[in-house]
Amino acid sequence: MAATLAIDGLVVERGGRRIVDGLTLTLAPGEVYALLGGNGAGKSTTLFATLGLLPRSGGSIAVAGHDPAVAPDDVRAACAYLPENVAxxxxxxxxxxxxxxxxxxxxxxxxxxxxxxxxxxxxxxxxxxxxxxxxxxxxxxxxxxxxxxxxxTPLLLLDEPTSGLDPAATRDFHALVGAVAARGVAVLMVTHDLFGAADVAGRIGLLAGGRLAREWTAADTAPRFDLNALHDGFVAA
Known part of the structure; x- marks a missing residue:
């Protein structure tokens, strides 16, 4: 099955600083991927580069087969983007x-x-x-x-979607994301909420210094992610 989103060796530089440094990840239809990291780790920059709103210095991005640097209109037609504060x-x-x-x-x-x-x-x-x-x-x-x-759209991009939500609203939102994925939509969610991410994501990646420092899958532990190890890695980043 072709990937809905394929990022390979992505490099994004801003102001002479490398914000994303060789990031590689793929999402299949119906998959939810949570990208964690602290402030400045490169999470939102990755979303903006995927949307074609920021130029890349290296690597490749394909959204439903379209390159945002070549066909930005096709990429944006294939994406739905939900920012932290919905406009x-x-x-x-x-x-x-x-x-x-x-x-x-x-x-x-x-x-x-x-x-x-x-x-x-x-x-x-x-x-x-x-x-x-x-x-x-x-x-x-x-x-x-x-x-x-x-x-x-085949791809949904979420930027800190549960920021400011109470626990009940957060649970409702995660259930909603799961329902969207069940329709075959690939979901890339960037978040600080590592415990919440484990409720909805099939894979979790930890972004540190623009690099994917660690990755977990739902099958890594049974029946849950190793949240203690994930928390330790998140704090260390």
Whole structure:
């Protein structure tokens, strides 16, 4: 099966400093990969390079077979990106936000499809036609994930998605990510939440100094990751 995302030897330099230094990772359809690391480790830089928003100095990236340096529009059409703070129009309702962004993407959907997506992400029906300015962060994320589902992209990029969420909302979000992956979407999540990452990711990578210092898979321990070792590695990084 062809990889949805293939990063090979990625090097990204900014301001004369090497932020990402030879990173290699792949994601298959339906796989969730959590990329951990402290501030400045290169996590968000990796996402921006994948989206074609930052140039690379070396290595290669392919998103659904497209190189962001050659075909950035094709790459962005194949990606849904969820930043730490979801950018929605506060005066628009959830339905209006989703409809507007789908029109911009050239992928309009009908009312029934939109409502099916809202139901799939468990956004309360009473919120569908309310302005998102009054939404909690968790509700805003559900709206953004519904938009991603409606765009039908093969790759979902998440940047610190559980930052600021309470434990219950974090569990709900991880369940939602698992449901998205079950539809065949590959998910790359960068996060500081190493314990939460183990709840949802099939693989976890520790990024330190722009390099993949260590990697774990769900099969490394039974039935869980070795969270103590993971925590020690994360702190040491």
């Amino acid at each position: 929605l129009y506060p005066a628009f309702t959830a339905r209006e936000n989703v409809g507007y962004f789908l029109e911009l993407a050239g992928s309009p959907r009908d009312r029934a499809e939109t409502e099916q997506a809202f139901a799939a992400v468990k956004l309360d029906a009473g919120a569908w036609d309310r302005p998102v300015g009054g939404f909690s962060k968790g509700m805003r994320q559900k709206t953004a994930i519904a938009l991603a589902l409606l765009r039908r």
